[in-house]
Amino acid sequence: MKCISISKSNPAIQGRIKWTPCHRIMANRTVAVCLVLLAAMVIIAILAPWIAPYEPNDINLKESLQSPSKEHWLGTDHLGRDIFSRLLYGATTSFAIAISVVAFALIWGIALGGIAGYFGGLSDDIISRVIDLFLSFPSMIFALAIVGALGSSVLNLIMALALVHWASYARLMRGQVLSAKSNDYVSSARVIGASDRRILVKHILPNALAPVIVLATLDMGHVILSAAALSFLGLGIPPSVPEWGSMLNAGKEFMRTAPYLTLFPGMAITLTVILFSLLGDGFQEILDPESEVSGLVAA
Amino acid sequence: MMGYLLKRLAFMGVTVLAVCALTFFLMNIIPGGTAELILKHTVLELEEIPTDEQIAEISSRYNLHDPLYIQFGNWLAGALQGDLGSSYIQKKPVSYLLLLRLPATIQLAFAAMSIAVLIGVPLGIFCAIRENKFTDYILRIVTLMGVSMPGFWLALILILFFSVNLKLFPVAGYGELRYLVLPAVALSAHSLALTLRMVRTGMLEVMSQPYIAFAISKGLSPRHVIARHALKNALLPAITVLALSLGHMLGGAVVIESIFAWPGVGSLLVDAISGRDIPLVQGCVLTIVGVFVTINLLVDLTYTYLDPRIRYG
Numbered sequence: 001m002k003c004i005s006i007s008k009s010n011p012a013i014q015g016r017i018k019w020t021p022c023h024r025i026m027a028n029r030t031v032a033v034c035l036v037l038l039a040a041m042v043i044i045a046i047l048a049p050w051i052a053p054y055e056p057n058d059i060n061l062k063e064s065l066q067s068p069s070k071e072h073w074l075g076t077d078h079l080g081r082d083i084f085s086r087l088l089y090g091a092t093t094s095f096a097i098a099i100s101v102v103a104f105a106l107i108w109g110i111a112l113g114g115i116a117g118y119f120g121g122l123s124d125d126i127i128s129r130v131i132d133l134f135l136s137f138p139s140m141i142f143a144l145a146i147v148g149a150l151g152s153s154v155l156n157l158i159m160a161l162a163l164v165h166w167a168s169y170a171r172l173m174r175g176q177v178l179s180a181k182s183n184d185y186v187s188s189a190r191v192i193g194a195s196d197r198r199i200l201v202k203h204i205l206p207n208a209l210a211p212v213i214v215l216a217t218l219d220m221g222h223v224i225l226s227a228a229a230l231s232f233l234g235l236g237i238p239p240s241v242p243e244w245g246s247m248l249n250a251g252k253e254f255m256r257t258a259p260y261l262t263l264f265p266g267m268a269i270t271l272t273v274i275l276f277s278l279l280g281d282g283f284q285e286i287l288d289p290e291s292e293v294s295g296l297v298a299a
Numbered sequence: 300m301m302g303y304l305l306k307r308l309a310f311m312g313v314t315v316l317a318v319c320a321l322t323f324f325l326m327n328i329i330p331g332g333t334a335e336l337i338l339k340h341t342v343l344e345l346e347e348i349p350t351d352e353q354i355a356e357i358s359s360r361y362n363l364h365d366p367l368y369i370q371f372g373n374w375l376a377g378a379l380q381g382d383l384g385s386s387y388i389q390k391k392p393v394s395y396l397l398l399l400r401l402p403a404t405i406q407l408a409f410a411a412m413s414i415a416v417l418i419g420v421p422l423g424i425f426c427a428i429r430e431n432k433f434t435d436y437i438l439r440i441v442t443l444m445g446v447s448m449p450g451f452w453l454a455l456i457l458i459l460f461f462s463v464n465l466k467l468f469p470v471a472g473y474g475e476l477r478y479l480v481l482p483a484v485a486l487s488a489h490s491l492a493l494t495l496r497m498v499r500t501g502m503l504e505v506m507s508q509p510y511i512a513f514a515i516s517k518g519l520s521p522r523h524v525i526a527r528h529a530l531k532n533a534l535l536p537a538i539t540v541l542a543l544s545l546g547h548m549l550g551g552a553v554v555i556e557s558i559f560a561w562p563g564v565g566s567l568l569v570d571a572i573s574g575r576d577i578p579l580v581q582g583c584v585l586t587i588v589g590v591f592v593t594i595n596l597l598v599d600l601t602y603t604y605l606d607p608r609i610r611y612g
Contacts, residue, residue, distance in 0.1 A: 008585050016348075136314045145572065145580060150328065229551075248449075263456075270447050296531055
C-alpha cells in the first residue's frame with residue numbers, strides 16, 4: 001500500500017504511467033515523421049498498378065533514354081520504359097522482399113531463441129551452436145551462393161536472405177528470455193499452474209520483445225540493401241521484375257549519356273534505408289533506452 | 300587460455316566445413332544441370348543443346364555420376380591436402396586462380412580499412428568533443444547517409460563525378476595507385492560511418508566516467524585526458540565493429556570489384572557462380588570464409604591485450 005501511495009505522489013512516475021506506447025511513439029518527432037513517410041511509401045507500393053502513369057515493362061524504343069520531362073517525370077531507360085513507373089513498381093518488390101524476409105527471420109528467430117532460452121539444456125546447446133555457426137561467416141557471400149545455386153526468382157532471394165538473417169534474432173531472443181525467466185512473475189505463473197507454453201507465450205514473450213522489434217526495424221533497411229546488391233549483380237531477381245538494384249545495373253551502361261538512370265533508383269534505396277534506420281533508433285529510444293542493438297545490425 | 304584457443308580453432312574448422320558443405324549441396328540442387336552448363340561454357344555455343352553422349356562424357360570425366368556425398372568427400376579429401384580441384388570452365392587449378400586473385404582483394408580491403416580507421420577514428424573523437432554542435436550534426440547526417448547508402452550506388456556516383464565528369468581517376472581497371480582510389484573509397488564508406496558512430500558513442504560514454512572527471516580536475520590538459528585516459532577505453536567497441544565490418548567488406552567487395560573490374564576474389568566468385576563452376580565457387584567460399592573466421596579469432600585474442608580485464612576461460 002505504501003509503495004502505491006509513493007508512486008502516486010511522484011508526478012514524474014505518474015506522468016509516465018499515463019503514457020501509452022502509442023502516445024510515446026507520436027511524441028517522438030523523428031519516429032512519427034518516419035512512420036508517416038514509410039506508411040506513405042508502403043501505400044504507394046501497394047497502389048503502384050493504379051498510380052503509375054505507364055506499365056513498368058512497356059518497351060517503347062522510340063522514346064528510349066529521354067531525360068526527365070513532363071511526359072516522363074524521371075525520364076526513360078534504354079528500352080524506353082518509364083523510370084518513375086518502374087521506381088513505383090520497384091518499391092512493391094523491395095517492400096515485399098524486406099517484409100517477407102524479416103517476418104520469416106523474426107518468427108524463426110523468436111521460436112528458436114525462445115526455446116533455447118526457456119528450456120536450456122541440450123536444446124539450448126544445439127540451437128546456440130547453430131546460431132554461432134550462422135553468425136560466424138559473411139552473410140552476403142552465403143546469400144550470393146544460395147541465390148546463384150537456386151536460380152533467379154524473388155522467392156529464392158527471399159529464402160536466401162531469410163536463411164542468413166534469422167540467427168541474430170534468435171541470439172537476441174535467447175538472451176532476452178534467459179533474463180526474463182528469472183523474474184518473479186514467471187515463478188508466480190508457474191505456481192498457479194500455468195503450462196510452459198502459456199508462460200513462454202503469454203508472460204515472457206511480451207516482456208522480451210522490445211529489442212527484437214528494434215532489430216527488426218533496423219534490419220528492414222539492411223535487407224533492402226542486400227536484396228538490391230544481389231539484384232545489382234544480376235542474381236536473385238529476374239529481369240522482368242522491376243527492382244531498384246537491377247535498375248541501377250541496367251543504368252550503369254548509360255552513365256555518360258543518361259546519369260539520371262543511376263541517380264534515381266539509388267536515391268530511392270538510400271531514402272528508404274535512412275527512414276528505417278531512423279525509425280529503428282527512435283523505437284530503441286522509446287522501448288528500451290538502455291540496450292544497444294544497432295551494433296548487431298552491423299554484422 | 301590454451302583450452303579456449305583449441306575450442307575456438309575446432310569451431311572455426313566446423314564453421315568452414317559447414318559453409319562449404321552447404322554451398323556444395325546447394326550448388327548441386329538442380330540435377331543434371333552441371334554437365335550441360337560446363338558444355339555450354341566450354342565446347343558449345345550458349346544456344347546449342349548438348350547431345351546425350353557429350354553429357355555422359357563430361358559427367359564421367361568430372362565424376363558427376365557419383366552420389367553428392369562422395370563428390371563432396373572427394374573434394375574435401377583433396378582440399379585437406381591443398382588440392383582444390385580445377386575450374387570446370389577456365390581449366391586451371393582453383394588454387395592457382397585464387398592465388399592470382401587474392402592479392403588484389405587484400406590490397407582493396409586493406410586500403411578501405413585504412414581509410415575507415417584513419418578518418419573514422421579522428422572524426423569520431425572530434426564529434427564527441429563537439430557533441431550537439433553544428434559540425435557534430437553535419438557529421439551525424441553524413442554518417443547516416445554512409446550507413447544507408449548502397450556501396451555500389453556510391454561507387455557509381457564516384458565514377459560519374461570523378462571519372463566521367465572530372466576525369467581525375469580511371470573508370471575501372473587495376474594497376475597503379477590511381478586505380479585503387481575510387482574502389483577503396485566506395486568500399487570503405489559503410490565501415491567509415493560505423494567506426495565514426497562507435498567511436499563517438501564510446502567517447503561520450505567514457506568521458507562521463509568519474510576517472511575522466513578526476514583527471515580533468517587534477518589539472519591535466521584536455522588533449523592529454525582524451526589521448527591517454529579516454530581513447531583506449533573508447534576504442535574497444537569500435538574494434539569489434541571494425542572486425543565485423545571486415546566481413547561486410549568481403550561481401551561488399553564482391554559488388555565493388557565487379558563494378559570496377561577489379562581482379563579480386565569477389566569478382567572471381569561472381570563469375571564462378573554465374574557459370575556454376577562448382578570447384579571454383581567452393582574455393583572462393585572456402586577462402587573468404589576462412590579469412591573471415593581467422594580475423595575474428597585474432598580480434599578476440601587481441602582483446603585480452605587491449606583490455607586486461609577480459610579473460611577467456
